[in-house]
Amino acid sequence: MSRSAVSRTFTDGASVSARTREKVEKAAKTLGYKPSLIARSLATNRTKLIGLVANNFQNPAFLDVFDLFTSELQKRGFRPLLVNLSAETSPKKFVELLRQYSVDGVIVATSTLPTSFATSFQAAGIPVIHTFGKYEANANVHVVGIDNVYCGTMAAALFAERGYRKVALLGGPEAATSTQDRAAGFLKAANDKGLEVAATCFAENYTYQAGRDAMQQVLQEGGIEAVFCGDDLICMGAMDAARAAGLSIPEEIGFMGFNDIAMAGWDAYSLTTIRQPIRDIILSSVELVVGMVENPTRSAEIRLFPCTIVERGSLKPV
Amino acid sequence: MSRSAVSRTFTDGASVSARTREKVEKAAKTLGYKPSLIARSLATNRTKLIGLVANNFQNPAFLDVFDLFTSELQKRGFRPLLVNLSAETSPKKFVELLRQYSVDGVIVATSTLPTSFATSFQAAGIPVIHTFGKYEANANVHVVGIDNVYCGTMAAALFAERGYRKVALLGGPEAATSTQDRAAGFLKAANDKGLEVAATCFAENYTYQAGRDAMQQVLQEGGIEAVFCGDDLICMGAMDAARAAGLSIPEEIGFMGFNDIAMAGWDAYSLTTIRQPIRDIILSSVELVVGMVENPTRSAEIRLFPCTIVERGSLKPV
DNA sequence: AGAGAAATTGCAACCGGTTGCAAAAAAATT
DNA sequence: AATTTTTTTGCAACCGGTTGCAATTTCTCT
Incomplete structure (x- = not known):
């Protein structure tokens, strides 16, 4: 029963006889021994750690994101190492940090950062997926998400269909790529359909108050007559501002949100919103990152999922 | 310039001359070298990893928790390794897992699990803090949180003060220790003050729908006349159920929540609720866990923080 | 300049695993 | 029973750092 025998019983696929395996396992049980993942990592150059980088910890939309990412990674034997970008200014620092921890891969889960952030992990030789990232044809990074431009188009189309003429765009923070794309799609389609976009403005951040x-x-x-908001939380703030100004929803003004967070279904808002298939997006991201770990040379792929409009009661009926 | 010279330049407090340090740093820069934390961990038996265990990923109350924990740990040079307990059945498994990752410490952030869960980390020799945990005089674990029994008392006292006579308790999941304590405090105080608790029931989980x-x-x-809820989210569901039944708030029925999540301040609810000082609790927890890492023999401490009632408009005025 | 004290440096062992390779053992074949 | 083939095992080097200790260098002081 050498050291290698022990190692082999705890490595699946290794060559050990049933007898020694049993002996080792019994000994391990009585001693309470479990192999150290740190030592294993050093030897194998694999940590089973995935960096999970996010910058929007205050938005309820991220509850699902955390829940799904952590449980899906766990299922596959990986652990999420959480990085909170919101406090920090220098993203570069985190590339170094995650490199030092030798994470096997990184998931950048944010719709606000430019593709270049994800690319910098790639440049450091770390497999990376940009979840909720911007689609850029030339980007050499895996992106899993939605077509934000098209989502903007959907909103404008629905407004037109409902007979709204004079509408407004109330986006998320202007620097966010998702905001830019949704705005672009919305403005273009609004123009095409002859809508008048009488106001365009952007919330400071993804909060009720900012909205x-x-x-x-x-x-x-x-x-x-109707407002397309870049985020449900912002939208709810906007709705309450409208109500406080004496307007009734949807009779006097219509609202449309984005994300379909749990609160969008609450009686007090009953918000018509655009839903992205979070679960599919995350499952796909996890699958992809795990695939990258096993085969790092996989070529960069863009996976876009269709969004759906969830009709509730914040727009006037046909 | 030996291997040790390199090691020493990257270890603060080590003995290196300015000249060699400079040489090493220059070389490191051109080579893009950073010391491997994995290797360092193996040698020092310190990983700078803190397990962050939680089981309530769907409740907005946890947004703050994640945000604060991650950023505070980051500030002190530790990384959170996230564990999602909600999917899993066997807690023991995670003790093993975190032990295998050699985390320096564990923060169990949940108000629903019994103290024994935290204790099992301790038994495995891992410093642990039970944040939001139950106060038990004999427990040999660090607990940082609030006095849930007293919070229940506060609610009953406020009800009495406002002249409510016939009240109800709508708790969170019955198995949660926080639910039990809040209920105990509330029922006891209600009885003392001569309130009639005409209904006592518990929501299946911490969701709007369950409420x-x-x-x-x-x-x-x-x-x-008034309902004390074990959680804001549950309370908001309950409020909407009351409204749907044609009751007006606070004229015909009053509500009181727990946690003071962001939505409690929204116009549509304007919920009077009990606020726990999340930031203080978390700062204290982080401080304590870091302290434990440095001095593991610190004796178990209980830190309770006072809660405050946030008055809004869901109870009738005096 | 020389002696003694203090600061710096390199050696080598160690942390706890993995793994290629050759030797040993077991199984299969003749 | 002897030989060949297959499976199992242990040796030893390695992963990339840290650290006690002794040797060396540098600094102080007379």
């Missing part, structure tokens, strides 16, 4: 504040500006321009 | 469903049962008993 509420931004809505004040939109309200300056009278006669807005 | 809504549970409220149906409470409504069976007519004439309830």
Whole structure:
């Protein structure tokens, strides 16, 4: 019963006879021995650690994201090493950090950062997936997410279909790529369909309060019939601002959100919103990152999932 | 310039001359070298990894928790290794797992698990803090949190003060220790103050829908004047159930929640609720766990923080 | 300049596993 | 029973750092 015998009983696929395996296992049980993953990592150059980088910890939309990522990674024997980007200024620092921890891969889960952030992990030789990332044809990074431009288009189309003419765009933070794409799609389609976009403004961040504040500006321009918001939370703030200004929803003003968070279904809002298939996106991301770990040379892939409109009661019926 | 010279330049407090340090640093820069934390961990028996164990990923109350824990740990040079308990059945498994990863410490952040869960890490020789844990005088584990029994008392006292007579308790999941304590405190104090607790029921889980469903049962008993809920999310579901039944808040029925999540301040709910000082609790937990890493023999401490009532508009005024 | 003290450096063992390779044991074949 | 083939086993080097200790260098002081 040498050291290698022990190692082999705890490595599946290794060559050990039933007898020695049994002996080792019995000894391990009485001693309470479990192999050290740290030592194994050093020898195998695999840590089974996946960096999970996010920057939007305050948005309920991320509850699902954390829940799904952690449980899916766990199922496959990987552990998520959480990185909170929101406090930090220098993203480069985290590339180094995750490299030092020798994570097997990284999932960048944010819709606000440019593709270049994910690329910098790639440059450091770490497999990376940009989940909720921006689709860029030339980007040499795995991206799993949605077509935000098209989502903007969907919103404008629905507005047109419902007979709205004078509408507004109340986006998320202007620097976010998702905001830019959704705005671009919305504005283009609105124009094509002859809608008048009478106000365009952006919330400071993804919060109820920011949505509420931004809505004040939109309200300056009278006669807005419907507002497309870049995020449900922002939208709910905007709805309450409209109500506080005496407008009734959906009779006098319509709202459309984005994300379909749990609260969107609450009676008080009953928000019509665009839903992205979070579960599919995350399963796909996890699958992809695990695949990358096994075969790092896989060529960069873009996986876009279709979004659906969840009809509730914040737009006037046909 | 030996291997040790390199090691020493990257270890603070080690003895290196300015000249060699400089030489090493230059070489490191051109080579893009950073010391491997894995190898360091193996040698020092310290990983700078803290297991963050939670089981309530769907509740917005946890957004703050994740945000604060990750950023505070980051600040101190530790990384959170996230463990999602909600999917799993066997807690023992995670003790083993975190032991295999040689985490320096564990934070169990849940108000629902019994103290024994945290203790099992301790038994395995891993420093552990039970944040939001139950206060038990004899428990030999660090606990940072609040006095749930007293919080229940506060709620009953406020009800009495407002002149409510016939009240109800709508707790969180019955198996949660926090539910039990809050209920105990509430029922005891209600009795002392001569309130009639006409209905006592528990939501299946910490969701809006569960609160809504549970409220149906409470409504069976007519004439309830106020309801104390074990969680804001549950409370909001309950409020909407009451409204759907035609009751107006706070005129016909009052509500009181727990946690003060962001949504509690929204116009549509304006919920009077009990707030726990999350930030203080988490800062204290992080401090404590870091302290334990440095001095593992520190004796078990219980740190309880006072909660405050956040008055909004869901109870009738005096 | 020389002696003594203090600071710096390199050696080598160690942390706890994995793994290629050759030797040993077991199984299969003649 | 002897030979060949297959399976199992242990040896020893390696993963990439840390660290006690002794040797060396540098600094102080007379």
